[in-house]
Amino acid sequence: MNATNEAEIKQATRRYVYVFVALLAGTIVTVLASYIPFGNHAVNVAVALAIAATKAFLVAGYFMHLLSERKLIYGLLATTGFFFLGLMFLTVSSGADQLKSLFH
Template sequence: MNDPQHVAKHVKTYLMVFGALIVGTILTVAVYFKHFESVALAIAIALIIATVKASLVAGFFMHLVSERKTIYIIMAFTAFFFVGLMALTIWAMNDSPALSGSTQRAPHATVAPAQHVP
Protein backbone atom coordinates (compact mmCIF):
# COMPACT_ATOMS: atom_id res chain seq x y z
CA MET A 1 0.00 0.00 0.00
CA ASN A 2 3.03 2.30 0.22
CA ASP A 3 3.46 2.29 -3.55
CA PRO A 4 2.19 5.70 -4.83
CA GLN A 5 0.55 4.13 -7.89
CA HIS A 6 -1.23 1.62 -5.66
CA VAL A 7 -2.48 4.41 -3.39
CA ALA A 8 -3.57 6.52 -6.39
CA LYS A 9 -5.62 3.55 -7.61
CA HIS A 10 -7.26 3.28 -4.22
CA VAL A 11 -8.09 7.01 -4.25
CA LYS A 12 -10.07 6.46 -7.49
CA THR A 13 -11.96 3.64 -5.77
CA TYR A 14 -12.74 5.88 -2.77
CA LEU A 15 -14.19 8.54 -5.07
CA MET A 16 -16.33 5.97 -6.88
CA VAL A 17 -17.61 4.65 -3.55
CA PHE A 18 -18.35 8.22 -2.49
CA GLY A 19 -20.48 8.67 -5.62
CA ALA A 20 -22.30 5.40 -4.94
CA LEU A 21 -23.04 6.46 -1.35
CA ILE A 22 -24.51 9.78 -2.48
CA VAL A 23 -26.68 7.98 -5.06
CA GLY A 24 -27.76 5.53 -2.35
CA THR A 25 -28.79 8.39 -0.05
CA ILE A 26 -30.79 10.06 -2.84
CA LEU A 27 -32.49 6.73 -3.60
CA THR A 28 -33.37 6.23 0.08
CA VAL A 29 -35.05 9.64 0.24
CA ALA A 30 -36.77 9.02 -3.13
CA VAL A 31 -38.25 5.78 -1.77
CA TYR A 32 -39.65 7.77 1.15
CA PHE A 33 -41.29 10.42 -1.01
CA LYS A 34 -42.61 7.92 -3.56
CA HIS A 35 -45.61 6.50 -1.76
CA PHE A 36 -45.54 2.71 -1.87
CA GLU A 37 -48.80 0.91 -1.20
CA SER A 38 -46.94 -1.61 0.91
CA VAL A 39 -45.16 -0.18 3.95
CA ALA A 40 -43.26 -3.47 4.27
CA LEU A 41 -41.92 -3.01 0.73
CA ALA A 42 -40.80 0.55 1.46
CA ILE A 43 -39.07 -0.62 4.67
CA ALA A 44 -37.40 -3.51 2.83
CA ILE A 45 -36.09 -1.25 0.05
CA ALA A 46 -34.80 1.38 2.51
CA LEU A 47 -33.00 -1.27 4.57
CA ILE A 48 -31.52 -2.98 1.50
CA ILE A 49 -30.11 0.36 0.29
CA ALA A 50 -28.74 1.07 3.79
CA THR A 51 -27.11 -2.39 3.88
CA VAL A 52 -25.48 -1.83 0.48
CA LYS A 53 -24.19 1.59 1.60
CA ALA A 54 -22.86 0.15 4.87
CA SER A 55 -21.14 -2.67 2.95
CA LEU A 56 -19.42 -0.13 0.71
CA VAL A 57 -18.17 1.84 3.71
CA ALA A 58 -16.98 -1.29 5.54
CA GLY A 59 -15.56 -2.94 2.43
CA PHE A 60 -13.66 -0.04 0.88
CA PHE A 61 -13.22 2.78 3.39
CA MET A 62 -12.48 0.33 6.23
CA HIS A 63 -10.58 -1.96 3.83
CA LEU A 64 -12.49 -5.08 4.84
CA VAL A 65 -12.28 -6.38 1.26
CA SER A 66 -8.55 -6.91 1.69
CA GLU A 67 -7.90 -7.40 5.39
CA ARG A 68 -5.92 -9.93 7.38
CA LYS A 69 -7.38 -13.17 8.70
CA THR A 70 -7.35 -11.91 12.31
CA ILE A 71 -9.78 -9.10 11.44
CA TYR A 72 -12.08 -11.53 9.63
CA ILE A 73 -12.10 -13.79 12.70
CA ILE A 74 -13.05 -10.84 14.94
CA MET A 75 -15.76 -9.81 12.48
CA ALA A 76 -17.06 -13.40 12.21
CA PHE A 77 -17.54 -13.51 15.99
CA THR A 78 -19.21 -10.10 15.92
CA ALA A 79 -21.54 -11.18 13.10
CA PHE A 80 -22.42 -14.38 14.96
CA PHE A 81 -23.38 -12.58 18.14
CA PHE A 82 -25.14 -9.79 16.26
CA VAL A 83 -27.27 -12.27 14.32
CA GLY A 84 -27.94 -14.08 17.62
CA LEU A 85 -29.08 -10.80 19.18
CA MET A 86 -31.48 -10.11 16.33
CA ALA A 87 -32.72 -13.72 16.38
CA LEU A 88 -33.46 -13.38 20.09
CA THR A 89 -35.48 -10.27 19.27
CA ILE A 90 -37.57 -12.18 16.73
CA TRP A 91 -37.89 -15.07 19.17
CA ALA A 92 -39.12 -12.67 21.85
CA MET A 93 -41.78 -11.39 19.46
CA ASN A 94 -43.25 -14.91 19.32
CA ASP A 95 -43.47 -14.94 23.12
CA SER A 96 -45.86 -12.01 23.07
CA PRO A 97 -49.39 -12.61 21.73
CA ALA A 98 -49.67 -8.90 20.95
CA LEU A 99 -46.56 -9.04 18.73
CA SER A 100 -47.02 -12.46 17.15
CA GLY A 101 -50.55 -11.65 15.97
CA SER A 102 -52.19 -14.33 18.10
CA THR A 103 -55.86 -13.77 18.91
CA GLN A 104 -55.32 -14.98 22.49
CA ARG A 105 -54.36 -12.02 24.60
CA ALA A 106 -52.13 -12.32 27.61
CA PRO A 107 -53.59 -11.02 30.89
CA HIS A 108 -51.09 -8.13 31.00
CA ALA A 109 -52.16 -6.98 27.51
CA THR A 110 -55.57 -5.79 28.66
CA VAL A 111 -54.44 -2.26 29.48
CA ALA A 112 -56.91 0.35 28.31
CA PRO A 113 -55.76 1.81 24.95
CA ALA A 114 -56.16 5.37 26.27
CA GLN A 115 -53.32 4.74 28.70
CA HIS A 116 -50.95 3.53 26.03
CA VAL A 117 -48.21 5.88 25.03
CA PRO A 118 -46.72 4.79 21.70
Template sequence: MSEKHHDEHFGHHVRRYLLVFYALLLGTAITVAVSYVPFTNHALNIGLGLVIAGTKAFLVAGYFMHLISERKMIYAILAFTVFFFVGLMFLTVWSFYDFPPLTITR
Protein backbone atom coordinates (compact mmCIF):
# COMPACT_ATOMS: atom_id res chain seq x y z
CA MET A 1 0.00 0.00 0.00
CA SER A 2 1.42 3.42 -0.85
CA GLU A 3 2.08 6.04 1.83
CA LYS A 4 -0.66 8.28 0.36
CA HIS A 5 -3.19 5.45 0.41
CA HIS A 6 -2.24 4.69 4.04
CA ASP A 7 -3.01 8.24 5.05
CA GLU A 8 -6.34 8.31 3.17
CA HIS A 9 -7.38 5.03 4.76
CA PHE A 10 -6.38 6.21 8.21
CA GLY A 11 -8.13 9.55 7.66
CA HIS A 12 -11.36 7.76 6.70
CA HIS A 13 -11.30 5.74 9.94
CA VAL A 14 -10.45 8.78 12.03
CA ARG A 15 -13.36 10.80 10.60
CA ARG A 16 -15.86 8.05 11.45
CA TYR A 17 -14.49 7.51 14.93
CA LEU A 18 -14.44 11.24 15.61
CA LEU A 19 -18.12 11.52 14.62
CA VAL A 20 -19.01 8.76 17.08
CA PHE A 21 -16.81 10.45 19.71
CA TYR A 22 -18.66 13.78 19.28
CA ALA A 23 -22.01 11.97 19.46
CA LEU A 24 -20.93 10.32 22.73
CA LEU A 25 -19.91 13.68 24.17
CA LEU A 26 -23.25 15.17 23.15
CA GLY A 27 -25.06 12.16 24.60
CA THR A 28 -23.28 12.63 27.92
CA ALA A 29 -24.22 16.32 28.03
CA ILE A 30 -27.87 15.49 27.27
CA THR A 31 -27.92 12.72 29.92
CA VAL A 32 -26.73 15.15 32.59
CA ALA A 33 -29.09 17.93 31.41
CA VAL A 34 -32.16 15.65 31.27
CA SER A 35 -31.54 14.43 34.82
CA TYR A 36 -32.09 18.01 36.07
CA VAL A 37 -35.37 18.58 34.20
CA PRO A 38 -38.15 18.52 36.83
CA PHE A 39 -40.63 16.21 35.08
CA THR A 40 -43.77 15.56 37.12
CA ASN A 41 -42.95 11.87 37.09
CA HIS A 42 -39.36 10.90 37.99
CA ALA A 43 -39.82 7.71 35.96
CA LEU A 44 -39.64 9.91 32.85
CA ASN A 45 -36.15 11.10 33.87
CA ILE A 46 -35.12 7.48 34.39
CA GLY A 47 -36.63 6.35 31.07
CA LEU A 48 -34.98 9.15 29.08
CA GLY A 49 -31.64 8.59 30.82
CA LEU A 50 -31.72 4.90 29.94
CA VAL A 51 -32.73 5.56 26.31
CA ILE A 52 -29.77 7.93 25.89
CA ALA A 53 -27.45 5.44 27.62
CA GLY A 54 -28.75 2.73 25.27
CA THR A 55 -28.04 4.93 22.23
CA LYS A 56 -24.51 5.63 23.48
CA ALA A 57 -23.96 1.93 24.10
CA PHE A 58 -25.12 1.18 20.54
CA LEU A 59 -22.58 3.66 19.15
CA VAL A 60 -19.72 2.19 21.18
CA ALA A 61 -20.66 -1.43 20.40
CA GLY A 62 -21.56 -0.73 16.77
CA TYR A 63 -18.65 1.44 15.68
CA PHE A 64 -15.81 1.19 18.21
CA MET A 65 -16.33 -2.57 18.64
CA HIS A 66 -17.25 -2.95 14.95
CA LEU A 67 -20.42 -4.91 15.66
CA ILE A 68 -22.14 -3.11 12.80
CA SER A 69 -20.26 -5.42 10.39
CA GLU A 70 -18.99 -8.54 12.12
CA ARG A 71 -18.82 -12.28 11.50
CA LYS A 72 -21.86 -14.52 11.98
CA MET A 73 -20.21 -16.40 14.83
CA ILE A 74 -20.02 -13.24 16.95
CA TYR A 75 -23.69 -12.45 16.28
CA ALA A 76 -24.54 -16.03 17.31
CA ILE A 77 -22.65 -15.64 20.60
CA LEU A 78 -24.38 -12.32 21.25
CA ALA A 79 -27.82 -13.71 20.38
CA PHE A 80 -27.47 -16.17 23.27
CA THR A 81 -26.24 -13.35 25.53
CA VAL A 82 -29.17 -11.10 24.63
CA PHE A 83 -31.63 -13.98 25.20
CA PHE A 84 -30.33 -14.71 28.70
CA PHE A 85 -29.89 -11.02 29.60
CA VAL A 86 -33.46 -10.22 28.56
CA GLY A 87 -34.63 -13.32 30.46
CA LEU A 88 -32.82 -12.10 33.58
CA MET A 89 -34.41 -8.65 33.33
CA PHE A 90 -37.81 -10.22 32.65
CA LEU A 91 -37.53 -12.31 35.83
CA THR A 92 -36.45 -9.21 37.76
CA VAL A 93 -39.49 -7.21 36.62
CA TRP A 94 -41.81 -10.21 37.01
CA SER A 95 -40.80 -10.53 40.67
CA PHE A 96 -42.39 -7.11 41.38
CA TYR A 97 -45.83 -8.52 40.57
CA ASP A 98 -45.39 -12.00 41.98
CA PHE A 99 -47.16 -11.72 45.33
CA PRO A 100 -47.97 -14.74 47.51
CA PRO A 101 -51.71 -15.48 47.99
CA LEU A 102 -53.61 -13.20 50.43
CA THR A 103 -51.03 -10.41 50.13
CA ILE A 104 -52.49 -6.93 50.65
CA THR A 105 -50.62 -4.10 48.94
CA ARG A 106 -51.03 -0.36 49.31
Protein backbone atom coordinates (compact mmCIF):
# COMPACT_ATOMS: atom_id res chain seq x y z
CA MET A 1 0.00 0.00 0.00
CA ASN A 2 1.44 3.34 -0.97
CA ALA A 3 1.11 6.61 0.92
CA THR A 4 -1.73 7.86 -1.29
CA ASN A 5 -3.76 4.72 -0.65
CA GLU A 6 -3.19 5.03 3.08
CA ALA A 7 -4.36 8.64 3.04
CA GLU A 8 -7.41 7.66 0.99
CA ILE A 9 -8.34 4.90 3.41
CA LYS A 10 -7.93 7.23 6.39
CA GLN A 11 -10.13 9.80 4.66
CA ALA A 12 -12.67 7.06 3.91
CA THR A 13 -12.81 5.99 7.57
CA ARG A 14 -13.71 9.58 8.55
CA ARG A 15 -16.47 9.47 5.92
CA TYR A 16 -17.75 6.19 7.38
CA VAL A 17 -18.18 7.90 10.75
CA TYR A 18 -20.19 10.74 9.16
CA VAL A 19 -22.37 8.21 7.34
CA PHE A 20 -22.88 6.30 10.59
CA VAL A 21 -24.04 9.48 12.36
CA ALA A 22 -26.37 10.26 9.43
CA LEU A 23 -27.83 6.74 9.64
CA LEU A 24 -28.47 7.11 13.36
CA ALA A 25 -30.10 10.50 12.78
CA GLY A 26 -32.17 9.00 9.96
CA THR A 27 -33.41 6.26 12.28
CA ILE A 28 -34.51 8.76 14.91
CA VAL A 29 -36.18 10.98 12.30
CA THR A 30 -38.03 7.93 10.89
CA VAL A 31 -39.44 7.09 14.32
CA LEU A 32 -40.37 10.69 15.14
CA ALA A 33 -41.95 11.28 11.71
CA SER A 34 -44.17 8.22 12.18
CA TYR A 35 -45.84 10.00 15.14
CA ILE A 36 -46.66 13.13 13.15
CA PRO A 37 -50.30 13.12 11.96
CA PHE A 38 -49.90 14.30 8.34
CA GLY A 39 -53.63 13.90 7.80
CA ASN A 40 -53.22 11.13 5.26
CA HIS A 41 -51.51 7.86 6.17
CA ALA A 42 -50.09 7.69 2.65
CA VAL A 43 -47.92 10.72 3.50
CA ASN A 44 -46.52 8.89 6.54
CA VAL A 45 -45.74 5.91 4.30
CA ALA A 46 -44.05 8.15 1.70
CA VAL A 47 -41.96 9.97 4.34
CA ALA A 48 -40.84 6.73 6.02
CA LEU A 49 -39.90 5.12 2.70
CA ALA A 50 -38.08 8.26 1.51
CA ILE A 51 -35.94 8.27 4.68
CA ALA A 52 -35.35 4.51 4.33
CA ALA A 53 -34.29 5.01 0.68
CA THR A 54 -31.85 7.77 1.74
CA LYS A 55 -30.38 5.51 4.42
CA ALA A 56 -30.13 2.66 1.91
CA PHE A 57 -28.28 4.99 -0.49
CA LEU A 58 -25.78 5.88 2.25
CA VAL A 59 -25.15 2.23 3.15
CA ALA A 60 -24.86 1.08 -0.48
CA GLY A 61 -22.97 4.16 -1.69
CA TYR A 62 -20.39 4.48 1.07
CA PHE A 63 -20.21 1.28 3.14
CA MET A 64 -20.57 -0.94 0.07
CA HIS A 65 -18.48 1.46 -2.08
CA LEU A 66 -21.06 1.51 -4.84
CA LEU A 67 -20.26 5.14 -5.65
CA SER A 68 -16.84 4.07 -6.90
CA GLU A 69 -17.58 0.62 -8.27
CA ARG A 70 -16.88 -0.94 -11.68
CA LYS A 71 -19.30 -0.74 -14.60
CA LEU A 72 -19.98 -4.49 -14.44
CA ILE A 73 -21.53 -4.11 -10.98
CA TYR A 74 -23.65 -1.16 -12.12
CA GLY A 75 -24.89 -3.23 -15.05
CA LEU A 76 -25.68 -6.12 -12.76
CA LEU A 77 -27.59 -3.89 -10.37
CA ALA A 78 -29.44 -2.13 -13.19
CA THR A 79 -30.64 -5.54 -14.42
CA THR A 80 -31.70 -6.48 -10.89
CA GLY A 81 -33.47 -3.14 -10.50
CA PHE A 82 -35.36 -3.70 -13.75
CA PHE A 83 -36.68 -7.07 -12.62
CA PHE A 84 -37.38 -5.79 -9.10
CA LEU A 85 -39.45 -2.91 -10.46
CA GLY A 86 -41.22 -5.34 -12.80
CA LEU A 87 -42.08 -7.53 -9.83
CA MET A 88 -43.45 -4.54 -7.90
CA PHE A 89 -45.38 -3.30 -10.93
CA LEU A 90 -47.06 -6.68 -11.40
CA THR A 91 -47.89 -6.85 -7.71
CA VAL A 92 -49.38 -3.39 -7.50
CA SER A 93 -51.22 -3.86 -10.79
CA SER A 94 -52.80 -7.14 -9.72
CA GLY A 95 -53.59 -5.70 -6.30
CA ALA A 96 -55.44 -2.81 -7.86
CA ASP A 97 -57.05 -5.17 -10.39
CA GLN A 98 -56.41 -2.63 -13.08
CA LEU A 99 -54.17 -4.64 -15.36
CA LYS A 100 -57.01 -5.35 -17.78
CA SER A 101 -58.09 -1.75 -17.96
CA LEU A 102 -54.54 -0.75 -18.92
CA PHE A 103 -54.84 -2.77 -22.14
CA HIS A 104 -58.47 -2.04 -23.10
